[in-house]
Amino acid sequence: MYDEMRMSMKKFFQMLLFIPKLLLKLVWSLFWGLLRTAILLALVLLGLYFYAHHSSSQLASNLSVVFDNAKTYFSSNQGNVLGDVSEGLENLQTDDYSSYSGARWSTNSASIYIDSSNPTFRQAYETAIANWNATGVFSFVLVEDPNQADILATDYSDQATQAAGLAETQTNALTKQIQSVTVYLNAFYLLSESYGYSFKRIVHTAEHELGHAIGLAHDDTENSVMQSAGSHYGIQETDIAAVRELYGL
Numbered sequence: 001m002y003d004e005m006r007m008s009m010k011k012f013f014q015m016l017l018f019i020p021k022l023l024l025k026l027v028w029s030l031f032w033g034l035l036r037t038a039i040l041l042a043l044v045l046l047g048l049y050f051y052a053h054h055s056s057s058q059l060a061s062n063l064s065v066v067f068d069n070a071k072t073y074f075s076s077n078q079g080n081v082l083g084d085v086s087e088g089l090e091n092l093q094t095d096d097y098s099s100y101s102g103a104r105w106s107t108n109s110a111s112i113y114i115d116s117s118n119p120t121f122r123q124a125y126e127t128a129i130a131n132w133n134a135t136g137v138f139s140f141v142l143v144e145d146p147n148q149a150d151i152l153a154t155d156y157s158d159q160a161t162q163a164a165g166l167a168e169t170q171t172n173a174l175t176k177q178i179q180s181v182t183v184y185l186n187a188f189y190l191l192s193e194s195y196g197y198s199f200k201r202i203v204h205t206a207e208h209e210l211g212h213a214i215g216l217a218h219d220d221t222e223n224s225v226m227q228s229a230g231s232h233y234g235i236q237e238t239d240i241a242a243v244r245e246l247y248g249l
Contacts, residue, residue, distance in 0.1 A: 109140075110151050111143045114153045121190075126142075132235065166209070167184070169213070208225050
Protein backbone atom coordinates (compact mmCIF):
# COMPACT_ATOMS: atom_id res chain seq x y z
CA MET A 1 0.00 0.00 0.00
CA TYR A 2 2.78 2.39 0.92
CA ASP A 3 4.67 1.56 -2.30
CA GLU A 4 1.56 2.22 -4.36
CA MET A 5 1.12 5.63 -2.76
CA ARG A 6 4.77 6.47 -3.34
CA MET A 7 4.49 5.49 -7.01
CA SER A 8 1.36 7.58 -7.39
CA MET A 9 3.06 10.60 -5.84
CA LYS A 10 6.07 10.10 -8.08
CA LYS A 11 3.87 10.04 -11.20
CA PHE A 12 2.01 13.10 -9.95
CA PHE A 13 5.22 15.11 -9.52
CA GLN A 14 6.47 13.89 -12.89
CA MET A 15 3.29 15.22 -14.49
CA LEU A 16 3.70 18.52 -12.66
CA LEU A 17 7.26 18.83 -13.98
CA PHE A 18 6.25 17.72 -17.49
CA ILE A 19 3.86 20.64 -18.01
CA PRO A 20 6.40 23.47 -17.42
CA LYS A 21 9.01 21.55 -19.46
CA LEU A 22 6.52 21.28 -22.31
CA LEU A 23 5.66 24.98 -22.07
CA LEU A 24 9.34 25.92 -21.96
CA LYS A 25 10.01 23.78 -25.03
CA LEU A 26 7.11 25.38 -26.91
CA VAL A 27 8.24 28.91 -25.96
CA TRP A 28 11.82 28.10 -26.97
CA SER A 29 10.70 26.68 -30.33
CA LEU A 30 8.48 29.72 -30.92
CA PHE A 31 11.34 32.08 -30.06
CA TRP A 32 13.77 30.45 -32.47
CA GLY A 33 11.09 30.27 -35.15
CA LEU A 34 10.42 34.00 -34.86
CA LEU A 35 14.15 34.76 -34.78
CA ARG A 36 14.79 32.74 -37.94
CA THR A 37 11.85 34.44 -39.64
CA ALA A 38 13.10 37.90 -38.59
CA ILE A 39 16.61 37.14 -39.89
CA LEU A 40 15.24 35.87 -43.20
CA LEU A 41 12.97 38.92 -43.55
CA ALA A 42 15.86 41.25 -42.73
CA LEU A 43 18.04 39.61 -45.41
CA VAL A 44 15.24 39.91 -47.99
CA LEU A 45 14.66 43.59 -47.11
CA LEU A 46 18.40 44.28 -47.22
CA GLY A 47 18.60 42.70 -50.66
CA LEU A 48 15.62 44.71 -51.92
CA TYR A 49 17.05 47.93 -50.43
CA PHE A 50 20.40 47.33 -52.14
CA TYR A 51 18.63 46.62 -55.44
CA ALA A 52 16.42 49.72 -55.10
CA HIS A 53 19.44 52.00 -54.69
CA HIS A 54 21.79 50.35 -57.18
CA SER A 55 19.56 49.85 -60.20
CA SER A 56 17.94 52.22 -62.68
CA SER A 57 14.98 49.94 -63.48
CA GLN A 58 11.37 50.99 -62.94
CA LEU A 59 10.96 48.28 -60.28
CA ALA A 60 13.96 49.69 -58.42
CA SER A 61 12.45 53.19 -58.56
CA ASN A 62 9.15 51.91 -57.16
CA LEU A 63 10.95 50.04 -54.38
CA SER A 64 12.95 53.16 -53.62
CA VAL A 65 9.70 55.09 -53.17
CA VAL A 66 8.42 52.45 -50.72
CA PHE A 67 11.64 52.45 -48.67
CA ASP A 68 11.82 56.26 -48.63
CA ASN A 69 8.22 56.55 -47.48
CA ALA A 70 8.86 54.02 -44.72
CA LYS A 71 11.96 55.91 -43.65
CA THR A 72 9.94 59.11 -43.73
CA TYR A 73 7.28 57.66 -41.45
CA PHE A 74 9.74 56.56 -38.78
CA SER A 75 11.78 59.77 -39.05
CA SER A 76 8.74 62.00 -38.72
CA ASN A 77 7.51 60.07 -35.67
CA GLN A 78 10.84 59.88 -33.84
CA GLY A 79 10.20 62.06 -30.84
CA ASN A 80 8.22 64.48 -33.00
CA VAL A 81 11.44 66.46 -33.39
CA LEU A 82 10.42 67.87 -36.75
CA GLY A 83 6.77 68.30 -35.86
CA ASP A 84 4.41 69.36 -38.59
CA VAL A 85 7.14 70.99 -40.66
CA SER A 86 8.30 67.77 -42.28
CA GLU A 87 5.04 65.80 -42.62
CA GLY A 88 7.33 63.21 -44.14
CA LEU A 89 9.48 63.49 -47.19
CA GLU A 90 6.63 62.47 -49.40
CA ASN A 91 5.07 65.91 -48.89
CA LEU A 92 8.30 67.90 -48.99
CA GLN A 93 8.39 69.96 -52.17
CA THR A 94 11.32 69.41 -54.48
CA ASP A 95 11.37 73.15 -55.10
CA ASP A 96 9.35 76.34 -55.42
CA TYR A 97 9.42 77.12 -59.12
CA SER A 98 7.62 79.46 -61.45
CA SER A 99 8.56 80.66 -64.90
CA TYR A 100 7.14 81.60 -68.26
CA SER A 101 5.42 78.68 -69.94
CA GLY A 102 7.44 77.52 -72.92
CA ALA A 103 10.58 79.41 -71.89
CA ARG A 104 13.75 77.85 -73.34
CA TRP A 105 17.29 78.54 -74.45
CA SER A 106 17.99 79.53 -78.05
CA THR A 107 19.52 76.07 -78.57
CA ASN A 108 19.42 72.82 -76.62
CA SER A 109 22.73 73.55 -74.94
CA ALA A 110 23.94 75.74 -72.06
CA SER A 111 27.18 76.21 -70.12
CA ILE A 112 27.16 75.48 -66.39
CA TYR A 113 29.46 76.20 -63.45
CA ILE A 114 29.27 74.24 -60.18
CA ASP A 115 29.68 76.70 -57.31
CA SER A 116 29.63 74.40 -54.29
CA SER A 117 32.36 73.32 -51.90
CA ASN A 118 30.27 70.45 -50.55
CA PRO A 119 31.59 67.18 -52.04
CA THR A 120 28.17 65.48 -51.93
CA PHE A 121 26.51 68.30 -53.83
CA ARG A 122 29.37 68.59 -56.34
CA GLN A 123 29.15 64.86 -57.07
CA ALA A 124 25.35 65.05 -57.28
CA TYR A 125 25.50 67.92 -59.77
CA GLU A 126 28.16 66.17 -61.85
CA THR A 127 26.10 62.97 -61.91
CA ALA A 128 22.90 64.84 -62.79
CA ILE A 129 24.68 66.71 -65.60
CA ALA A 130 26.07 63.45 -66.99
CA ASN A 131 22.62 61.85 -66.81
CA TRP A 132 20.96 64.69 -68.71
CA ASN A 133 23.76 64.74 -71.29
CA ALA A 134 23.35 60.99 -71.77
CA THR A 135 19.76 61.54 -72.96
CA GLY A 136 21.04 63.32 -76.06
CA VAL A 137 18.27 65.92 -75.97
CA PHE A 138 20.14 68.63 -74.07
CA SER A 139 23.81 69.36 -73.47
CA PHE A 140 25.23 70.90 -70.30
CA VAL A 141 28.79 72.13 -70.88
CA LEU A 142 30.86 72.40 -67.69
CA VAL A 143 33.03 75.53 -67.49
CA GLU A 144 35.64 76.58 -64.93
CA ASP A 145 34.80 80.27 -64.96
CA PRO A 146 31.46 81.36 -63.47
CA ASN A 147 31.49 84.45 -65.68
CA GLN A 148 31.30 82.19 -68.72
CA ALA A 149 28.38 80.14 -67.38
CA ASP A 150 24.75 80.39 -68.43
CA ILE A 151 23.77 78.34 -65.39
CA LEU A 152 25.14 78.53 -61.85
CA ALA A 153 24.70 75.38 -59.74
CA THR A 154 25.11 76.11 -56.05
CA ASP A 155 23.65 75.31 -52.62
CA TYR A 156 22.12 76.96 -49.58
CA SER A 157 20.56 75.99 -46.26
CA ASP A 158 17.10 77.29 -45.43
CA GLN A 159 14.38 75.63 -43.34
CA ALA A 160 11.79 78.29 -44.15
CA THR A 161 11.45 77.36 -47.83
CA GLN A 162 10.31 73.80 -47.04
CA ALA A 163 11.79 72.78 -50.40
CA ALA A 164 14.76 70.58 -51.23
CA GLY A 165 15.90 72.84 -54.05
CA LEU A 166 15.32 76.05 -55.92
CA ALA A 167 15.62 77.33 -59.49
CA GLU A 168 15.80 81.04 -60.28
CA THR A 169 15.34 81.73 -63.99
CA GLN A 170 15.88 85.03 -65.78
CA THR A 171 13.74 85.06 -68.92
CA ASN A 172 13.07 87.61 -71.65
CA ALA A 173 9.32 88.18 -71.29
CA LEU A 174 8.89 89.08 -74.96
CA THR A 175 10.87 86.28 -76.57
CA LYS A 176 10.46 83.72 -73.76
CA GLN A 177 14.14 82.97 -74.14
CA ILE A 178 16.03 81.99 -71.01
CA GLN A 179 18.92 84.32 -70.28
CA SER A 180 20.41 82.85 -67.10
CA VAL A 181 19.56 80.35 -64.36
CA THR A 182 20.76 79.72 -60.81
CA VAL A 183 19.85 76.37 -59.28
CA TYR A 184 20.21 75.54 -55.60
CA LEU A 185 20.29 72.39 -53.47
CA ASN A 186 19.01 72.92 -49.92
CA ALA A 187 21.47 71.44 -47.41
CA PHE A 188 18.99 71.80 -44.54
CA TYR A 189 16.85 68.99 -45.92
CA LEU A 190 19.14 67.06 -48.25
CA LEU A 191 22.00 66.57 -45.79
CA SER A 192 19.93 66.02 -42.64
CA GLU A 193 19.61 62.40 -41.47
CA SER A 194 16.16 63.28 -40.15
CA TYR A 195 14.87 63.64 -43.71
CA GLY A 196 16.51 60.47 -44.98
CA TYR A 197 17.68 61.63 -48.41
CA SER A 198 19.89 59.00 -50.02
CA PHE A 199 22.54 60.14 -52.49
CA LYS A 200 20.33 58.76 -55.27
CA ARG A 201 17.49 61.10 -54.27
CA ILE A 202 19.89 64.05 -53.98
CA VAL A 203 20.91 63.34 -57.58
CA HIS A 204 17.22 63.23 -58.54
CA THR A 205 16.78 66.64 -56.90
CA ALA A 206 19.73 67.99 -58.89
CA GLU A 207 18.28 66.49 -62.08
CA HIS A 208 14.96 68.15 -61.24
CA GLU A 209 16.52 71.59 -60.81
CA LEU A 210 18.52 71.16 -64.02
CA GLY A 211 15.24 70.21 -65.69
CA HIS A 212 13.94 73.66 -64.74
CA ALA A 213 17.19 75.16 -66.08
CA ILE A 214 16.40 73.47 -69.41
CA GLY A 215 12.92 74.98 -69.34
CA LEU A 216 10.76 72.16 -68.01
CA ALA A 217 7.88 72.85 -65.61
CA HIS A 218 6.51 70.54 -62.91
CA ASP A 219 4.76 67.37 -64.07
CA ASP A 220 2.67 65.51 -61.48
CA THR A 221 0.61 63.58 -64.03
CA GLU A 222 3.01 60.62 -64.30
CA ASN A 223 6.34 59.24 -63.11
CA SER A 224 8.75 62.05 -63.86
CA VAL A 225 11.90 63.69 -62.53
CA MET A 226 9.85 66.88 -62.70
CA GLN A 227 7.32 65.82 -60.06
CA SER A 228 6.87 68.71 -57.64
CA ALA A 229 7.55 66.67 -54.49
CA GLY A 230 9.53 63.70 -53.25
CA SER A 231 12.49 63.44 -55.67
CA HIS A 232 11.55 59.78 -56.10
CA TYR A 233 12.22 59.50 -59.82
CA GLY A 234 15.21 60.13 -62.03
CA ILE A 235 15.01 61.23 -65.66
CA GLN A 236 12.21 59.32 -67.41
CA GLU A 237 11.24 58.88 -71.06
CA THR A 238 8.41 61.36 -70.50
CA ASP A 239 11.00 63.99 -69.48
CA ILE A 240 13.11 63.30 -72.57
CA ALA A 241 10.00 63.62 -74.73
CA ALA A 242 9.14 66.93 -73.03
CA VAL A 243 12.58 68.36 -73.88
CA ARG A 244 12.25 67.16 -77.47
CA GLU A 245 8.90 68.92 -77.75
CA LEU A 246 10.17 72.10 -76.09
CA TYR A 247 13.13 72.41 -78.47
CA GLY A 248 11.43 70.99 -81.54
CA LEU A 249 13.84 68.07 -81.84
